[in-house]
Amino acid sequence: MTTEAQRVFCDLRAGQPRALSRAISWVENETRQAPELLEQIYAQAPHPWVIGITGAGGAGKSSLVPHIARRLADGGSRVAVLAVDPSSPLTGGALLGDRIRDNAGEQHPRVYFRSVATRGGQGGLATCVADLVRVTAAAGHDIVLIETVGAGQSELGILNVAHCVVLVNAPGLGDDVQAQKAGVMEIADLLVVNKADRPGAEDVVASLQQALLLSEARAHMREGVNELADGATYWHPPVLKTAALDGTGVEVLCGQLHAHRALLQRQGRFEELNRLHDLRRMQAYFKEVVQRRLQQRIESMALLQLLEEGLARGGGDPLGAARQLADAVLPPSHDPTDLQAPAALADAVTRSPIPPLHTQKEKETTP
Ligand SMILES: Nc1nc2c(ncn2[C@@H]2O[C@H](COP(=O)(O)OP(=O)(O)O)[C@@H](O)[C@H]2O)c(=O)[nH]1
């Protein structure tokens, strides 16, 4: 007997667009069929090439992404776009579709667009985006573009899924948004100054180049791939100008995207990132599952009500109450072998996002 999940999986593999939309909805909404479907997908779907497009709101990400998607698809690839944008309403795709047609002409037969809810992602990337990447790959998409709004910490979430991070800037967004917070500059593999048709674009380019030189260990690199005398290779993030209104600069941008990917593959980094992404997904999901189970257990306990009532009367100790609850669901262990494993797991789970490629490459490229 075939289950509903197995049927959707087969339809997905056969490339039926409706199966893809359905599968994505299941995963987004965490329906009861989702785990079985995902199990099959993770066992069989390849890792696509994942490109994250991030940056401040208004920089032109949504306008630029269709151009990038079309150009990449013109090369023969099938491209999926996941727009994780809290400002876009949760449409069934109709509104998004209109916007794309406005911006980049007729839809491309090899490009699939979908907006994704940010729910659960704490203002950043929904944790299920990693699953959606594999869902789209199962449907035959070999490139996935993820549009996400950059707001501090949330850019960092993109590192857990993307092989390449494109940071989009534009003139007129305010100096500090541009020549920014070192943290954001450091995760970018490519810097784009969009709205090149507007005054001030050159200044933004110059300030980004300046900021890059300050944050880079080697000041004499050219943009993109650098071949060093000792045979090592090095990626210096290019700063590129685009105009999303007519697609100016998108060809060069896509050329650099391909160059970056080729370098990752040459360095063995592409596969390494795939494994890291899986590891990050496991860690994030482990956290989710444990948190949910603990919450369920706590909610069914009479102790919770007692403690809450105590606090409601006033004069209580909230920290002590929290500790009592924690002790009740997870009694502190006295067996040292028992202690080690959870400590190692907790350490793995709380580790910071993976460091960006170009701060690691010196280590990795020297044999
Ligand atoms: N002049 C100009 N305006 C642009 C360009 N790209 C986007 N815009 C406009 O900038 C605004 C924000 O664009 P949008 O793509 O929604 O930005 P996002 O918030 O980064 O996704 C919209 O009104 C766009 O029409 C461009 O290259 N030149």
Ligand SMILES: [Mg+2]
């Ligand atoms: Mg947008």
